[in-house]
Amino acid sequence: MKNLNVLIITLILGSFYSCKVNKEPAQPKSSEEQVTVSASSSIKMISFSLEPKSDSNVTGDVTFTETNGTVAMNATLTGLTSGEHAVHIHEKADCSAADATSTGGHWNPTFAPHGAWGSSEGYHKGDIGNFTADENGNGTIDFSTTEWCIGCGDDSKDITGKAVIVHQGVDDFVTQPTGAAGGRISCAGIIQ
Numbered sequence: 768m769k770n771l772n773v774l775i776i777t778l779i780l781g782s783f784y785s786c787k788v789n790k791e792p793a794q795p796k797s798s799e800e801q802v803t804v805s806a807s808s809s810i811k812m813i814s815f816s817l818e819p820k821s822d823s824n825v826t827g828d829v830t831f832t833e834t835n836g837t838v839a840m841n842a843t844l845t846g847l848t849s850g851e852h853a854v855h856i857h858e859k860a861d862c863s864a865a866d867a868t869s870t871g872g873h874w875n876p877t878f879a880p881h882g883a884w885g886s887s888e889g890y891h892k893g894d895i896g897n898f899t900a901d902e903n904g905n906g907t908i909d910f911s912t913t914e915w916c917i918g919c920g921d922d923s924k925d926i927t928g929k930a931v932i933v934h935q936g937v938d939d940f941v942t943q944p945t946g947a948a949g950g951r952i953s954c955a956g957i958i959q
C-alpha cells in the first residue's frame with residue numbers, strides 16, 4: 768500500500784511538471800519548515816516537515832493531497848518511542864512554543880465532543896486517531912477523508928492555517944477535550 772501511495776504521488780508530481788501547472792511554493796514561516804504547494808483544476812498538494820517539540824527528537828514529513836474532493840494525509844515519522852501515538856490537527860499553524868501549546872486545542876469547527884473519527888457520538892475534525900511506531904521509532908500515517916479540503920475557504924473543512932501535532936501517548940477517544948494523549952512531541956503548521 769505504501770509503495771502504491773509513493774507511486775501515485777510520483778505520477779501526480781510528474782504530471783504537474785510536464786504540464787507546467789505548478790504554483791510557486793508558499794513561503795515557510797520558519798527555516799525548519801518546507802512547504803510545497805502544487806495545484807491543478809482537480810489536485811492540490813501541501814508538503815512540509817514536522818519539527819521536534821517538548822525536548823523530543825521526533826521529526827517527519829507530511830503530505831496532504833486533495834483529489835476530487837478527498838484529502839489524503841500521508842506521513843512518515845522518526846525518533847518516536849515504540850508503540851502507539853496520537854496525531855491530531857490543531858487550531859493554529861503556530862509551532863513557536865517549545866511544547867507546541869501555541870497551536871491551541873484540537874481543530875473542532877463543528878463544536879463536537881472529542882472522539883474516534885466517524886463516531887456517531889461525535890468527533891473533532893482534527894481527531895485523526897492513533898498510529899504505531901516500530902521498535903526503531905519509525906511510524907507512518909495514511910488517512911483520507913472527504914471532510915477536509917485544502918484552501919477551499921470553508922471554515923468547517925479547510926485544513927490550511929492549522930497544525931499537525933504528534934503526541935507522546937495514545938488517544939483514548941473518551942477524555943474531553945483531548946483524549947489524554949500526552950505531550951506534544953512534534954509539530955508543523957499547514958500553510959498555503
